[in-house]
Each structure stands twice: as C-alpha cells, then as structure tokens.
Amino acid sequence: MTPAQARTLVSERFPAAQIEPPAEGAPVTVTVPPDQWFALARFAKDDLRCRFFSFLSAVDWKDQGLEVVARLDHLDDRVGLMMKTKLGPGVSACPSITPIFRGADWMEREAYDMFGIRFEGHPDLRRILLTDDWEGHPLLKSYAVDTPHPPYR
Amino acid sequence: MSIAAPGRVEVDYAGSERLTMNMGPQHPSAHGVFRAILTLEGETVVGVDAVIGYLHRCHEKLSETLTYAQYPSIASKTDYVAAMTSEFAYVRAAEQIGKIEVPKRAQYLRVITSELQRVASHLLWLGTWCLDLGGALGGGATIFLYCIRERELILDLFESLVGARLLYGFYQVGGVRYDLPPGWAKTCRETVDLIDSRITEYERMLEDNPFFMARVQGVGYISRELAEDVGIAGPLLRGSGVNFDLRRADPYSSYDDFQFAVPVETAGDCFARYRVRMVEFRESLKIVRQALDGLPEGPISSRPGLKSVAQTRIPKGEAYARVEGARGEVGCYLIADGSAKPYRMKWRGASFSNLAVLPHIIPGHKVADVVAIMGSVDPVFGEVDR
Numbered sequence: 001m002t003p004a005q006a007r008t009l010v011s012e013r014f015p016a017a018q019i020e021p022p023a024e025g026a027p028v029t030v031t032v033p034p035d036q037w038f039a040l041a042r043f044a045k046d047d048l049r050c051r052f053f054s055f056l057s058a059v060d061w062k063d064q065g066l067e068v069v070a071r072l073d074h075l076d077d078r079v080g081l082m083m084k085t086k087l088g089p090g091v092s093a094c095p096s097i098t099p100i101f102r103g104a105d106w107m108e109r110e111a112y113d114m115f116g117i118r119f120e121g122h123p124d125l126r127r128i129l130l131t132d133d134w135e136g137h138p139l140l141k142s143y144a145v146d147t148p149h150p151p152y153r
Numbered sequence: 154m155s156i157a158a159p160g161r162v163e164v165d166y167a168g169s170e171r172l173t174m175n176m177g178p179q180h181p182s183a184h185g186v187f188r189a190i191l192t193l194e195g196e197t198v199v200g201v202d203a204v205i206g207y208l209h210r211c212h213e214k215l216s217e218t219l220t221y222a223q224y225p226s227i228a229s230k231t232d233y234v235a236a237m238t239s240e241f242a243y244v245r246a247a248e249q250i251g252k253i254e255v256p257k258r259a260q261y262l263r264v265i266t267s268e269l270q271r272v273a274s275h276l277l278w279l280g281t282w283c284l285d286l287g288g289a290l291g292g293g294a295t296i297f298l299y300c301i302r303e304r305e306l307i308l309d310l311f312e313s314l315v316g317a318r319l320l321y322g323f324y325q326v327g328g329v330r331y332d333l334p335p336g337w338a339k340t341c342r343e344t345v346d347l348i349d350s351r352i353t354e355y356e357r358m359l360e361d362n363p364f365f366m367a368r369v370q371g372v373g374y375i376s377r378e379l380a381e382d383v384g385i386a387g388p389l390l391r392g393s394g395v396n397f398d399l400r401r402a403d404p405y406s407s408y409d410d411f412q413f414a415v416p417v418e419t420a421g422d423c424f425a426r427y428r429v430r431m432v433e434f435r436e437s438l439k440i441v442r443q444a445l446d447g448l449p450e451g452p453i454s455s456r457p458g459l460k461s462v463a464q465t466r467i468p469k470g471e472a473y474a475r476v477e478g479a480r481g482e483v484g485c486y487l488i489a490d491g492s493a494k495p496y497r498m499k500w501r502g503a504s505f506s507n508l509a510v511l512p513h514i515i516p517g518h519k520v521a522d523v524v525a526i527m528g529s530v531d532p533v534f535g536e537v538d539r
Contacts, residue, residue, distance in 0.1 A: 025249060027473065052397075053384035055501040059488060069486070069499075071473060075381065075397045082473065103384035106509040114213070129206035129538055138214050139497075145218055 001077045003028050006048055027080030037085045041097040050074045050081045053103035058115045060141045065089040096121040114139035178207050185534030196519045201512045208538035216498040221247050221465040226322030232536035237270035238478035240324040246474035246487035247326045251467045258451045259328035260407040265444045268437040269307050274479035275430050276304040282528035286368055306344045326465050328454025338445050345438045352434050369423040373514050373526035384506045387481025392426035394419040399477040411443045423529035463493040480504050502536035
C-alpha cells in the first residue's frame with residue numbers, strides 16, 4: 001500500500017473525512033468528526049493494516065475547542081497515518097479506541113490527565129502522570145504555568 | 154482483549170489467598186521511580202498495576218514557554234541516559250516545519266554523537282540489568298563495573314566535545330553547537346576499537362553462564378501482534394520479529410550513507426531483546442567509524458550565530474519528527490504558530506510506550522522474573538514521566 005492508495009481508500013470509506021494534500025515527509029493526515037473516530041481507527045487497523053500504535057494526544061485550540069490526534073504506522077509498507085478529530089468548543093468527550101489498540105490505554109489516560117478529555121468506553125480512565133487529587137488539566141491553554149498547587153506552591 | 158489490572162485478571166485459583174505486593178517506587182530494579190502494584194498468588198504474579206508520574210515535570214507545558222533555541226538543552230532531560238537523541242527529535246521537528254537545511258558535516262556529527270550515545274545507553278542498560286539479575290551472575294557487579302568503565306570513555310569523549318557529561322545541549326535548530334576539538338577523532342577511533350573488543354568479552358561472560366540463560370530465555374514473551382498494538386519500539390520491537398528501524402525505514406540525517414545491519418530476533422523474550430542490543434553495539438560502532446572516515450568539511454550550522462534566544466522563529470505548521478533512540482522511536486509532534494515558541498509539543502517517549510507493555514506480559518511470571526523483564530524493557534523514567 002502506498003500513501004496515495006491509503007488516501008483513496010479512506011476517502012471512499014469516509015466521504016466526510018478531510019484529507020490533507022500530500023506533502024513531502026508528511027504522513028497521510030485525515031480529520032473525521034468525533035462520531036466516526038472509532039470507525040476510522042477500526043478501518044485503519046483492519047483494512048489499511050496500520051497496526052503500529054505510535055501515540056495519541058490532544059491539542060487545545062482555545063475558542064475552537066479540543067482536537068484529538070493519533071498516529072498509526074504500517075511498519076512493512078512504511079505508511080504513516082495521522083488521525084485527527086475536532087471535538088468542538090466546550091466538548092470534552094471522545095470515543096475511546098482502547099478496544100482496538102491496547103496502546104491507547106495509557107495514552108488516553110494521559111490525554112485525560114492533561115486535557116480533561118473523557119474517553120467514553122475506556123476501561124480504567126484515571127490520571128496517570130499527576131496525582132489523583134490534582135486540580136485542573138495542565139495542558140489546557142487556560143491553565144497558567146504558575147497555577148499554585150498547595151501544598152507545593 | 155483485556156486490560157490487565159488488579160481485580161480484572163480472570164484466574165482459576167483453588168483456595169489460595171491473593172497477596173498484594175508493592176514494588177517501588179524506590180526499588181533498586183526499577184531503574185528510577187516506578188511503582189508496580191503486583192497481585193500475587195504464591196510466587197506467581199496475576200495482575201500488575203503500574204504507577205508512574207513520580208518524575209513528571211510537564212515538559213510539554215514547559216516547552217510552550219521556552220524558545221526553539223532554549224528547549225533543546227531541556228529536551229535532554231527527558232531521556233537523560235540518551236540525552237543526545239532526545240534533543241535530536243526536537244530540533245528535527247523544528248527543522249521539518251521551517252524547512253531548514255542542515256549542513257552535511259553537522260548531519261555526520263549528529264550521527265556520530267547519537268550512535269556513541271546509543272552505545273553508552275546500552276552499556277548502562279547491560280550493566281544495570283545484570284546487576285538486577287544479581288545472584289545469577291555471581292554477584293552481578295562485575296559486568297556492571299565493566300560496562301560503567303566503558304561508558305565512562307564515551308562520556309569523556311562527550312565531555313571534551315560539549316563540556317558536559319550527561320546533558321548536552323549539543324543540537325540546535327539548523328546544526329550542532331560545537332565542532333570536533335583537535336585530536337578528538339583519533340581518541341574516538343581508539344575508544345570505538347576498545348569497546349568493540351570488549352563486547353565479545355561480555356557476550357562470553359553472559360552466554361556461557363547457564364544461570365543467566367535460564368533467567369532470560371523464554372521469559373517475558375512479547376508477540377508481534379502485542380508489540381505493534383501497544384506501540385513498543387526499538388530493540389523490543391525488533392526482538393519480537395519486526396524488521397523496523399527508523400534509521401533504515403525513514404532515513405534522516407544522512408543515515409542512508411552508511412552500511413549497517415538491523416538485527417531482528419523472532420523469539421520475543423528477554424534473551425531476544427538482549428541479543429538485538431548486543432548486535433546493535435557493534436553496528437553503532439561500525440556507523441561511528443564510517444562517519445569519522447567520511448566526515449565532510451564545512452560549516453556545522455546553516456544558521457548564523459544567535460544574538461538572542463528569541464531569534465529562531467519557525468513558520469506556522471506542524472510536523473511529527475522521530476529518531477531511532479536507544480530505546481526506540483523518540484518522537485516529537487510539534488505545532489508552530491510563527492512565533493519563537495511552539496504552540497504545542499507532544500513528546501512520544503519511547504520508554505512510555507515500552508513500559509505500557511508490562512501489564513500485558515508480566516502476569517503468569519514469578520516475582521523474580523518481573524525484575525528480569527523490567528530490565529529487558531530498559532525504561533528511563535525521565536522519559537516515561539517527562
């Protein structure tokens with residue numbers, strides 16, 4: 001499978017998906033609405049055979065809301081797939097892809113910890129890097145770097 | 154497909170009581186601060202809950218407050234055992250967005266330092282892992298001290314090049330910070346030859362030892378399917394039969410100029426991961442020799458000297474840059490907004506993904522095997538917690 005073939009397959013299966021034009025060194029980048037997030041992950045694993053789960057994270061676009069990003073790779077054909085979904089302003093719920101990729105378990109916990117995204121369907125969604133009594137989600141743009149956290153500061 | 158955690162593992166047990174054992178966070182075999190809450194049935198582990206975050210400094214938030222010139226030296230604090238490669242991932246991401254060329258000489262210097270770093274990191278791994286296995290190696294401290302002795306030589310090389318032994322700040326956007334001092338290449342060649350000759354010595358010490366073999370063979374099996382699903386990388390992935398090395402699959406920084414082999418083992422156990430790393434020692438040394446032979450003349454940076462830290466500006470855009478670190482794919486997902494600081498930076502620590510495999514492979518093993526498995530994963534907690 002080549003990146004061009006991957007783009008065609010995705011656009012056939014997900015007509016609503018936004019696929020970024022090819023650029024040198026860039027992976028196949030696909031943005032889908034949150035309700036197709038799970039289906040895209042399933043399609044990527046089973047049909048595109050992008051089975052290597054690289055990472056999952058999020059970006060806070062301030063007024064435009066949160067965006068969840070995940071990267072998969074096809075290790076034999078060396079095709080990278082960057083999946084994105086915009087949750088929309090004020091929304092912090094996203095379907096979990098843990099049932100598809102076991103690697104998403106810790107990554108989604110981290111995104112929950114840092115951004116407060118509730119991954120629906122995650123079997124064990126709790127903080128991973130910060131302590132359970134931590135207040136707030138540090139990677140949100142609204143969280144100031146010098147936010148005091150008693151008793152430390 | 155189930156997630157292994159206490160209370161969730163289905164086991165058949167006949168009347169024996171379950172015991173919860175706390176391993177860490179200050180356990181000598183944890184190689185840092187890692188807490189594993191083990192659920193035991195007799196000596197057999199049936200569930201693992203991994204607790205991480207003790208070293209969390211929120212590098213991702215920190216990077217949003219530091220300029221492209223400042224952050225690389227902080228990046229080395231993620232994986233402090235292989236600091237060169239962490240810096241590398243960050244500057245590569247910035248260079249990719251800004252389409253910044255890196256002079257050939259700087260590319261070669263990056264290759265030399267990252268390969269020496271891989272050797273230094275693997276030496277520390279081998280020494281500490283054998284120290285963990287302890288009793289099986291007649292105390293285990295012998296090989297540890299041998300490895301530290303060799304690693305010291307590499308740290309000396311780095312010290313004479315950068316001025317620092319562990320955390321360097323050697324890479325910068327557009328090139329590297331320092332050129333080789335006089336006589337460095339000669340010392341480097343001598344060191345490389347010396348280490349090369351000693352690798353064989355370690356192999357004989359370990360592989361001729363039946364206790365070592367008994368403790369690592371068939372222990373901690375990771376299937377190819379699990380490896381890809383969790384996203385483990387580097388020697389772990391190659392130990393599970395996947396021929397994937399970023400230096401070959403996605404060559405960067407002139408890696409396609411060099412001849413080297415990518416070791417792959419199919420057994421998927423601790424011994425397979427050990428074998429992969431032992432071959433990688435020699436391959437890395439081979440790359441260093443080739444890079445020293447072919448080192449081109451020329452500038453070491455494509456950018457003029459900095460007058461202020463805010464001078465390096467990267468245009469709007471995003472990139473995911475990855476390098477093959479000692480522990481696998483070290484990735485930096487960077488979003489730039491045109492200012493002197495990133496809008497968002499996501500650090501894909503190889504150790505984080507590698508460690509996430511532990512709850513899947515440990516159940517079913519004895520407590521003593523947990524130590525062997527954890528060592529074979531080679532986690533660095535600065536990178537896990539970031």
